[in-house]
Amino acid sequence: MINIIKKTNIGVTPILSFFKRFIQSTGHNTEQPVARKIKIYARSEHCISRAQISANALKVLYRLQKEGFEAYLVGGCVRDLLLGREPKDFDVVTDADPEQVRRVFRNCRIIGRRFRLAHVHFGKEVIEVATFRGAADEQNDKQVLNNEGRLLRDNVYGTIEEDVWRRDFTINALYYNIKDFSVVDYVNGMADHEAGTLKLIGDTEIRFREDPVRMLRAVRFAVKLGFKIDPDCENAIHDAAELLASIPSARLYDEVIKLFLFGYALQTFERLRHYGLFQVLFPDTEKSLAAEEDGFPKLLVIRALENSDNRIADGKTVTAYFLFAVFLWESVSKLAKEKMAKGLVEFIAYQDAANEIIAKQTKMTALPRHISLAMREVWSLQPKFNIRIGSKPSRLLAHPRFRAGYDFLVLRAETGGAESELAEWWQRYQNADETEQRKMTQPQRKNQNNKSGRKRSYRKRQNSNSAANSED
Numbered sequence: 001m002i003n004i005i006k007k008t009n010i011g012v013t014p015i016l017s018f019f020k021r022f023i024q025s026t027g028h029n030t031e032q033p034v035a036r037k038i039k040i041y042a043r044s045e046h047c048i049s050r051a052q053i054s055a056n057a058l059k060v061l062y063r064l065q066k067e068g069f070e071a072y073l074v075g076g077c078v079r080d081l082l083l084g085r086e087p088k089d090f091d092v093v094t095d096a097d098p099e100q101v102r103r104v105f106r107n108c109r110i111i112g113r114r115f116r117l118a119h120v121h122f123g124k125e126v127i128e129v130a131t132f133r134g135a136a137d138e139q140n141d142k143q144v145l146n147n148e149g150r151l152l153r154d155n156v157y158g159t160i161e162e163d164v165w166r167r168d169f170t171i172n173a174l175y176y177n178i179k180d181f182s183v184v185d186y187v188n189g190m191a192d193h194e195a196g197t198l199k200l201i202g203d204t205e206i207r208f209r210e211d212p213v214r215m216l217r218a219v220r221f222a223v224k225l226g227f228k229i230d231p232d233c234e235n236a237i238h239d240a241a242e243l244l245a246s247i248p249s250a251r252l253y254d255e256v257i258k259l260f261l262f263g264y265a266l267q268t269f270e271r272l273r274h275y276g277l278f279q280v281l282f283p284d285t286e287k288s289l290a291a292e293e294d295g296f297p298k299l300l301v302i303r304a305l306e307n308s309d310n311r312i313a314d315g316k317t318v319t320a321y322f323l324f325a326v327f328l329w330e331s332v333s334k335l336a337k338e339k340m341a342k343g344l345v346e347f348i349a350y351q352d353a354a355n356e357i358i359a360k361q362t363k364m365t366a367l368p369r370h371i372s373l374a375m376r377e378v379w380s381l382q383p384k385f386n387i388r389i390g391s392k393p394s395r396l397l398a399h400p401r402f403r404a405g406y407d408f409l410v411l412r413a414e415t416g417g418a419e420s421e422l423a424e425w426w427q428r429y430q431n432a433d434e435t436e437q438r439k440m441t442q443p444q445r446k447n448q449n450n451k452s453g454r455k456r457s458y459r460k461r462q463n464s465n466s467a468a469n470s471e472d
Ligand code: ATP
Pocket: 074, 075, 076, 077, 088, 089, 091, 166, 167, 168, 169, 172, 173, 211, 213, 214
């Protein structure tokens, strides 16, 4: 490892002036980062090989370098490569601004408002190219904070020394330099990486306030990587959890998807609850978990998360709407029952309850229309599973959302929210041939006897009445 105070190609003055500006502009003049040793890990001192890097990402890096720009891989891909994992995607960072990047690549689009980024498209693969972010500067309207200290816009460009302090965790702030294949570390990220620690860069409280989504990212990375969250960070999360409520619901929806659909949903759920973050994201679910009856409501969510993790481990897909339907089911069915008690028919009661609960939830996490529609369908199928006679079961079987509805029923049955005999019946019904299905949905003989019996006794009564009348 090359351990230097300042590499010759980057002067000491800019970095010091940056800290000065940073301290002045944030107004929090204590505990700001101090100039640290930069550590440069040469190719022989780390395990990242070009063979593990996407060919398209390499193309982007080399091309930028050829055009005279600096070009690095940064963030999750460097972190994952160091752990020997396959990165989800490859993020590139450069000193070229988005317009300059666009001029270099024909297949490039500029996106984003909060952060402007260039996307270089190679068929299905997109390589995100960000420009080094600059330091906070009150004079500059390209960076905007709201009253709570949250960053609304952040388009100040800078140098790598500035960019590093804008990143969230030390392990996410390691730069792989295409020039010499070294890993550049300004924040002791490699040591934290080796220790398995998630540490926020800079003042924890300010950094969470600046972007409360970092709290969710802390939980996601801790679970995904099996890292421990630095105690300082942990305490700050307990204190700042409520700040999540100020994040636009569309962004929280995206984060929730990342939290729950990547194979570690159950652990993530438990960690989020532990830090008080889950109750901010899903207030109704949290309430229904607290009001558990014989442990059943809580089990439904847990079993669903477990199933979804197992499905992912088996290479199967999972859908967002199913999990959202699970999270909100207890609230919907409770409200529907209250409405039925007030005289609404079952179908309408469930529909109204679904509307109300979805409207409340979308204040926190947006729910795209196709998601909320699918959730409603899964819920509305539940009472229909109770009808096993006549033509309705075969119509239900043909419903496009039958499979999800049935899986939901099985989950409910497994966790005490529905009769297991009902779920078993539907299991048999699906696998039966047509003749068997017809037999299964015929009114029971006993009922037929009852029916005719009732008729007979009615006639009898009529007769006896008339007899009685005639006697009169
Ligand atoms: P993943 O494996 O989920 O892609 P990632 O760390 O790459 O993890 P991205 O959302 O792709 O996450 O972000 C890329 C990098 O950008 C991060 O590693 C981090 O350095 C920086 N970053 C992302 N979000 C934030 C944030 N909210 N605050 C500060 N830095 C961030």
